[in-house]
Amino acid sequence: MxxxxxxxxxxxxxxxxxxxxxxxxxxxxxxxxxxxxxVGGCVAGLGWRLLEQGAQRYAVGGWGAPLGIDLYADGLSxxxxxxxxxxxxxxxxxxxxxxxxxxxxxxxxxWLLLWSALNALFLSADIFNLYVTLELLGLAAVALVALAxxxxxxxxxxxxxxxxxxxxxxxxxxxxxxxxxxxSVDIAILAQRVEASPAVWAAMGLMxxxxxxxxxxxxxxxxxxxxxxxxxxxxxxxxxxLVVKASFYILLRxxxxxxxxxxxxxxxxLGVLGAAAVLWGGIQALRQTRLKLxxxxxxxxxxxxxxxxxxxxxxxAWKGSLYLLLSHALAKAAMFMAAGNIxxxxxxxxxxxxxxxAQRLPVTMIAFSVAGVSIVGLPPSGxxxxxxxxxxxxxxxxxxxxxxxxxxxxxxxxxxxxxVIGYAFTQAGVLRQxxxxxxxxxxxxxxxxxxxxxxGLVALWPLSLMEIGLPFGGSEVDAIQRAEQS
Amino acid sequence: xxxxxxxxxxxxxxxxxGLYALIIHAHLLRKILAINVMGSGVFLxxxxxxxxxxxxxPDVVPHAMVITGIVxxxxxxxxxxxxxxxxxAxxxxxxxxxxxxx
Amino acid sequence: MRSAGRRWxxxxxxxxxxxxxxxxxxxxxxxxxxxxxxAVGLSEQVSANMATSGVQNPVTAVLLNFRxxxxxxxxxxxxxxxxxxWSLGSAEVHRKIDxxxxxxxxxxxxxPMMILMAGYLLWAGTNTPGGAFQAGSVLAAAGILLLLSSKxxxxxxxxWPLRVVLLLGLGTFAAVGMxxxxxxxxxxxxxxxxxxxxxxxxxxxxxxxxxxxxxxxxLGGRPQAGPYR
Numbered sequence: 001m002x003x004x005x006x007x008x009x010x011x012x013x014x015x016x017x018x019x020x021x022x023x024x025x026x027x028x029x030x031x032x033x034x035x036x037x038x039v040g041g042c043v044a045g046l047g048w049r050l051l052e053q054g055a056q057r058y059a060v061g062g063w064g065a066p067l068g069i070d071l072y073a074d075g076l077s078x079x080x081x082x083x084x085x086x087x088x089x090x091x092x093x094x095x096x097x098x099x100x101x102x103x104x105x106x107x108x109x110x111w112l113l114l115w116s117a118l119n120a121l122f123l124s125a126d127i128f129n130l131y132v133t134l135e136l137l138g139l140a141a142v143a144l145v146a147l148a149x150x151x152x153x154x155x156x157x158x159x160x161x162x163x164x165x166x167x168x169x170x171x172x173x174x175x176x177x178x179x180x181x182x183x184s185v186d187i188a189i190l191a192q193r194v195e196a197s198p199a200v201w202a203a204m205g206l207m208x209x210x211x212x213x214x215x216x217x218x219x220x221x222x223x224x225x226x227x228x229x230x231x232x233x234x235x236x237x238x239x240x241x242l243v244v245k246a247s248f249y250i251l252l253r254x255x256x257x258x259x260x261x262x263x264x265x266x267x268x269x270l271g272v273l274g275a276a277a278v279l280w281g282g283i284q285a286l287r288q289t290r291l292k293l294x295x296x297x298x299x300x301x302x303x304x305x306x307x308x309x310x311x312x313x314x315x316x317a318w319k320g321s322l323y324l325l326l327s328h329a330l331a332k333a334a335m336f337m338a339a340g341n342i343x344x345x346x347x348x349x350x351x352x353x354x355x356x357x358a359q360r361l362p363v364t365m366i367a368f369s370v371a372g373v374s375i376v377g378l379p380p381s382g383x384x385x386x387x388x389x390x391x392x393x394x395x396x397x398x399x400x401x402x403x404x405x406x407x408x409x410x411x412x413x414x415x416x417x418x419x420v421i422g423y424a425f426t427q428a429g430v431l432r433q434x435x436x437x438x439x440x441x442x443x444x445x446x447x448x449x450x451x452x453x454x455x456g457l458v459a460l461w462p463l464s465l466m467e468i469g470l471p472f473g474g475s476e477v478d479a480i481q482r483a484e485q486s
Numbered sequence: 487x488x489x490x491x492x493x494x495x496x497x498x499x500x501x502x503x504g505l506y507a508l509i510i511h512a513h514l515l516r517k518i519l520a521i522n523v524m525g526s527g528v529f530l531x532x533x534x535x536x537x538x539x540x541x542x543x544p545d546v547v548p549h550a551m552v553i554t555g556i557v558x559x560x561x562x563x564x565x566x567x568x569x570x571x572x573x574x575a576x577x578x579x580x581x582x583x584x585x586x587x588x
Numbered sequence: 589m590r591s592a593g594r595r596w597x598x599x600x601x602x603x604x605x606x607x608x609x610x611x612x613x614x615x616x617x618x619x620x621x622x623x624x625x626x627a628v629g630l631s632e633q634v635s636a637n638m639a640t641s642g643v644q645n646p647v648t649a650v651l652l653n654f655r656x657x658x659x660x661x662x663x664x665x666x667x668x669x670x671x672x673x674w675s676l677g678s679a680e681v682h683r684k685i686d687x688x689x690x691x692x693x694x695x696x697x698x699x700p701m702m703i704l705m706a707g708y709l710l711w712a713g714t715n716t717p718g719g720a721f722q723a724g725s726v727l728a729a730a731g732i733l734l735l736l737s738s739k740x741x742x743x744x745x746x747x748w749p750l751r752v753v754l755l756l757g758l759g760t761f762a763a764v765g766m767x768x769x770x771x772x773x774x775x776x777x778x779x780x781x782x783x784x785x786x787x788x789x790x791x792x793x794x795x796x797x798x799x800x801x802x803x804x805x806x807l808g809g810r811p812q813a814g815p816y817r
Contacts, residue, residue, distance in 0.1 A: 005769065005775060008765075008775040012762055012765070015664060015758075015762060016762065018667075019755050019758065019759055019762075022667075022751060022754075022755060023748070023751055023752070023755060025816065026815070058775075059774070060656075060657040060774075060775055060776055061656055061657065061774065061775070061776040062774040063637070063654050066630055066633065067630060067633040067634065067637060067654050068654050068655065069655055069657045069658065105815060105816065106671060106674060106675045106816075109671055110668065110671050110672075110675070113664060113667065113668050113671070116664070117661075117664075120661060128551055128554075128655075128658065129655075129657065129661070131555075132554060132558065132658050132661045132662060132665070133661060135558045135562065136661055136664055136665050136668060138562075139561065139562060139565060139665060139669055139672060140668045140671075140672075142565065142569075143668060143669075143671055143672030143675050144675075146569065146572075146672065146675050146676055147675045149677075150576065151573075151576040151577050154569065154572050154573050154576050154577075154676075155573055155576075155577065155583060158514065158566070158569045158570070158582060159582055161562070161565065161566050161569060162508075162517055162518075162521065162566070164562075165521045165562050165566070166508065166521060166524070168558075169501075169521065169524050169525055169528055172528050172532075172555065173527075173528045176528060176532045176535070176548070177619060177620075177623075179532075179547075179548065179629070180532075180535040180536075180538075180548075180623055180629070181623055181627075183627060183628070183629050183630060184630070197622055198615075198618055198619045198622040199619045199620075199622055199623055202615060202616060203619075488625075491620065491621065494620045495617050495620060495621075498613055498617050498620060499613060501613075501616070502609045502610075502613040502616070505609060505612075506605065506606065506609050509605060510605070531620070535623065535627075536629060538624070538626055538627045538629075539626075539627070539628050539629070539631050540626060540628070543631065543635075545627075545628065545629035545630060545634075546631065546634055546646040546647050546650055547629060547630045547634065547650055547655075548629070549647050549650075550647050550650035550651045550655060551655075551658075553647070553651060553719075553721055554658050554659065554662050556721075557662050557665065557666065557721060558662060560802070561665050561666050562669065564669055564673065564802075564805040564806075565669045565672045565673055565805075567808075568673045568676055568805070568808045569676065571808060572676045572677065
């Protein structure tokens with residue numbers, strides 16, 4: 001008996017769960033939770049395999065690249081799958097209490113299809129297959145935003161869909177150029193064959209533009225705040241934590257493997273845009289009067305940090321960026337869930353009218369604050385480790401100016417987080433009727449927030465996972481230990 | 487200039503033309519049409535460049551990719567059109583507001 | 589009325605955009621011209637493996653066999669689009685059109701022909717151009733014609749029978765892929781002697797699903813019966 005192909009299970013299990021939910025709408029909860037737990041098990045299985053045997057390649061249909069499609073799993077994909085499973089589990093539990101039946105029967109199949117698309121994306125080694133997974137992901141995300149109903153959500157979903165379609169086409173045109181230049185769509189084969197040519201430059205520009213639009217890098221972030229703020233809370237959590245990271249992941253893969261010899265200038269540009277995103281997003285977040293919009297702008301800022309690794313280009317910088325990505329995924333999911341609880345409790349999310357939420361909804365407020373620690377980047381959170389690594393990478397590369405957005409961004413984040421916490425303790429002028437918040441919703445948010453905090457305490461473990469298959473090049477264990485001690 | 491390149495360059499033209507229309511026009515139906523024109527440009531490039539084989543038989547892999555792309559485009563367009571109707575019903579206009587949210 | 593200043597801005601923006609996109613087009617054209625004049629792509633690998641693919645039409649071989657996994661995900665894309673449309677609300681009822689007698693008569697004659705045509709396209713796809721997507725589109729066109737002529741589908745079919753048909757393609761594809769995992773040891777790895785039969789089986793199911801999904805997308809909302817009402 002050969003090995004169990006965990007990669008394939010990770011894609012098919014949520015797909016099967018989605019179909020079961022669609023076929024038996026009365027049993028959505030059962031099928032949804034079984035799928036969520038099953039995916040968790042498959043991720044563990046794949047992780048174990050990777051630890052024992054190193055990076056894995058799986059030829060779908062037995063053909064193998066370039067004719068067939070390959071799945072590929074290394075430390076980078078494994079960490080993305082793990083974080084997806086963790087956030088996914090949290091969101092699944094949160095959604096039990098959040099949705100009424102009418103919405104639940106559509107939420108569950110869509111969410112499981114989204115999960116399947118995410119897993120397929122993180123496992124794909126084929127740039128055309130990545131296009132299909134991107135489209136699956138994008139359409140599922142748009143549908144989930146529209147699920148909220150109402151004029152705001154519908155226009156946000158419309159804008160989001162147009163942006164997604166445009167971005168996908170740019171990406172696809174890049175795929176066409178690469179295929180017709182080098183005769184393959186497999187990332188590893190392309191990495192061997194690629195050499196600088198006008199077509200490669202055009203492909204890099206088009207694919208990067210499309211992926212940056214989907215990752216909402218400043219100034220292409222205009223669609224994100226309305227979409228993330230008007231979606232149902234568990235959907236906002238998924239979008240901010242995972243969906244924007246998926247396109248960033250593809251960008252990372254392309255820049256690490258296919259486009260490394262394009263010189264330093266494009267990387268510097270991405271770094272500048274990232275720094276601008278950190279400052280602009282932070283200032284906008286501070287100016288918001290609605291909680292969900294504040295958190296959405298915070299996502300714009302936090303995404304900016306991830307791009308600071310591009311001008312640095314060292315394996316240490318990539319790891320720092322990835323570490324920030326992981327901790328942001330957990331913390332932001334927790335934060336949107338907490339916002340959802342507050343919205344449910346108060347019936348609104350106007351920050352100035354938060355009436356003693358801290359006293360009356362303590363678990364939620366603790367979750368929000370703990371997640372805030374990681375967003376600001378204070379020790380001992382995962383956000384701290386990521387920022388520290390980026391800081392050290394910047395100083396080591398002699399590019400000290402990247403330290404400025406890192407520090408200013410942290411101060412801005414502290415300001416907007418404390419603004420919310422401050423209002424949560426005070427009494428508002430007008431007292432309103434409040435609604436009950438299910439316990440599962442409060443504790444799911446807290447669990448994810450604590451996971452983000454925990455990520456700062458067990459840093460060596462995820463950092464050693466990043467070494468599997470060496471996606472970032474060389475190993476620098478000594479430097480990691482230094483970061484851990486400080 | 488070979489016919490293959492003529493088709494491919496036409497595809498590039500369609501792509502940029504569609505992009506222009508997508509940005510300039512406010513009406514959502516026009517935006518969706520513009521994106522479909524862009525898509526046709528991309529598909530044209532994909533298929534046309536498959537004809538650079540020496541023999542009469544073209545490279546079929548891009549053909550299959552285009553079929554996949556068309557199905558994806560149809561799905562997205564269908565969702566977009568349904569959304570336009572709902573946006574119009576909810577806001578009274580088939581356009582996106584200049585300033586999102588309040 | 590747009591003020592003169594705003595009008596100026598708009599014109600300036602238009603011209604700047606035009607210039608920018610012209611530059612993009614020129615760059616893109618340059619990139620296309622720089623591509624090698626001759627390229628075989630994957631055509632050699634495709635023809636070398638046609639004998640074991642189970643079909644004679646190379647496009648079908650790529651779609652359903654060599655890159656079948658893409659097609660599997662694409663069936664999921666169709667399902668997502670449908671769920672997206674359903675999440676917007678119920679299909680509108682107020683647009684009841686009274687079909688003209690000509691339309692009614694035409695549809696009555698055309699629809700059976702189109703269904704027959706879809707069957708032929710599906711069968712032909714194994715060795716000539718054609719296949720599940722072409723067949724599915726024709727099927728969908730027949731369905732849309734029927735909807736336009738206000739032919740009513742029985743309410744009892746709008747519940748789980750509709751959902752079964754919608755899932756048939758994706759479900760069959762995934763189930764066959766999984767079964768092959770146990771039979772031949774690889775996901776979607778057909779044994780070459782049975783590849784043709786498996787592919788036709790999947791395509792038949794996919795044709796039905798594609799046709800019904802596209803027609804259901806045309807409705808623009810949830811059906812008015814069943815749990816999704």
